[in-house]
Amino acid sequence: MTNNKFRFDLRKKEKIKACKPILERLYKNHKKKYIELFFHEKDMVFEEFSLEHLVKAKILRKIGKKFRANVQVFPLSGKFICTDFIISTNSIKNGEVVRGREDVWGILTYESPYIAKKAIVEKNNIVLDLATGSGIIALFCADKAKKVIATDINPKAINYAKFNAILNGAEDKIEFRLGDMFKPIKDMRFDLIIWNGATLALPGDKEKYPVYCYGGYAGSNMTRKFIEEAPKHLTRKGKMQWLDPSLGTEKESATIKHIKEKWKNKNFKIVCEERVPPDDLFKVIDYCNKRLIYEPIHGRPKTPLEIKTITKGEVDEWMDLLKKRGYTHINALMIKVYPSTKFKIVKTKPKKIVFKRMNYLPAEWHFLSYQRILQLLKICEEY
Numbered sequence: 001m002t003n004n005k006f007r008f009d010l011r012k013k014e015k016i017k018a019c020k021p022i023l024e025r026l027y028k029n030h031k032k033k034y035i036e037l038f039f040h041e042k043d044m045v046f047e048e049f050s051l052e053h054l055v056k057a058k059i060l061r062k063i064g065k066k067f068r069a070n071v072q073v074f075p076l077s078g079k080f081i082c083t084d085f086i087i088s089t090n091s092i093k094n095g096e097v098v099r100g101r102e103d104v105w106g107i108l109t110y111e112s113p114y115i116a117k118k119a120i121v122e123k124n125n126i127v128l129d130l131a132t133g134s135g136i137i138a139l140f141c142a143d144k145a146k147k148v149i150a151t152d153i154n155p156k157a158i159n160y161a162k163f164n165a166i167l168n169g170a171e172d173k174i175e176f177r178l179g180d181m182f183k184p185i186k187d188m189r190f191d192l193i194i195w196n197g198a199t200l201a202l203p204g205d206k207e208k209y210p211v212y213c214y215g216g217y218a219g220s221n222m223t224r225k226f227i228e229e230a231p232k233h234l235t236r237k238g239k240m241q242w243l244d245p246s247l248g249t250e251k252e253s254a255t256i257k258h259i260k261e262k263w264k265n266k267n268f269k270i271v272c273e274e275r276v277p278p279d280d281l282f283k284v285i286d287y288c289n290k291r292l293i294y295e296p297i298h299g300r301p302k303t304p305l306e307i308k309t310i311t312k313g314e315v316d317e318w319m320d321l322l323k324k325r326g327y328t329h330i331n332a333l334m335i336k337v338y339p340s341t342k343f344k345i346v347k348t349k350p351k352k353i354v355f356k357r358m359n360y361l362p363a364e365w366h367f368l369s370y371q372r373i374l375q376l377l378k379i380c381e382e383y
């Protein structure tokens with residue numbers, strides 16, 4: 001759904017809650033139809049049982065006798081998370097995907113489910129999920145935490161995240177706040193600050209992209225602010241965790257370099273999990289631009305994820321800047337920070353490497369077969 005004005009109606013909680021058993025039944029007993037509706041975005045006749053509750057809650061709408069999904073509904077470990085399709089095939093005009101600046105970030109196998117399920121939350125923790133998007137990380141933290149505060153700068157994301165909290169019965173545990181970075185939480189402190197933010201390195205201005213992706217020319221705008229401010233919001237035993245697709249060299253990511261400068265006097269143990277070996281930055285850019293999101297629909301008039309077209313000049317300027325700054329590689333890290341007696345950095349690798357190559361923006365769900373989608377959902381379950 002790329003309509004910036006689309007919002008769920010959050011007033012009738014019971015109606016939202018009533019959708020969960022229906023989604024469960026649909027996913028369990030009619031998996032193929034579930035995938036066609038909520039991953040392939042196909043209009044669908046469904047007469048096996050009533051889906052009216054899903055229509056009332058605006059998860060679906062009726063097109064004649066068929067049902068159409070307004071949002072993707074991602075099933076993960078017993079939860080159902082509604083969010084925008086990254087590409088909505090119902091929002092293609094003149095062969096181009098129409099995106100809204102306020103679109104809510106979709107769920108991709110290698111990303112949000114990974115951190116959500118591996119969150120280092122402990123029982124009774126007070127947690128901050130910064131840049132919550134659909135609220136997926138907050139929802140998983142809420143299983144153990146005493147309380148989660150989830151923030152985002154995008155009002156539409158806050159609406160979706162609130163809806164998902166009600167749908168999954170977590171609304172009493174999660175409080176949502178709208179605003180930029182740490183502003184909505186003022187001087188509060190947390191046992192865990194967790195986030196997966198807007199960290200893509202992209203050419204041109206931020207207005208040319210949805211709020212979910214633009215991280216500045218090097219992708220590090222939010223990360224730098226985070227490194228500056230987050231320690232002030234930690235309790236004595238506070239931890240931090242985030243996904244970091246940082247640029248850098250084959251030897252070191254720019255984030256780690258920055259952390260060494262800014263946190264050298266802090267008693268932090270930084271566990272830096274290298275999820276995929278560093279990959280050649282310019283090959284990855286080429287791969288994303290030429291092959292990943294766009295090609296299956298129509299060739300390539302725009303770079304992936306744009307709202308307004310990026311000019312060749314902007315791309316050239318960006319490439320020059322990246323080269324001048326000495327960025328040669330892209331690193332996919334999960335960073336976990338624990339209190340310690342001194343500053344140290346420990347490098348690790350995941351127990352199981354699922355994606356052997358940097359696959360920054362994998363083909364979107366619409367272009368994957370039913371079997372492949374089931375495989376990827378299984379990977380997410382096993383995280």
Ligand SMILES: C[S@@+](CC[C@H](N)C(=O)[O-])C[C@H]1O[C@@H](n2cnc3c(N)ncnc32)[C@H](O)[C@@H]1O
Binds near residue numbers: 105133136151198211
């Ligand atoms: C890639 S999405 C990830 C969303 C979610 N954490 C997840 O893992 O699915 C990045 C999120 O950062 C939010 N965001 C971008 N800039 C922000 C800022 N300055 N302060 C707070 N949130 C921001 C976006 O609205 C978006 O929801």
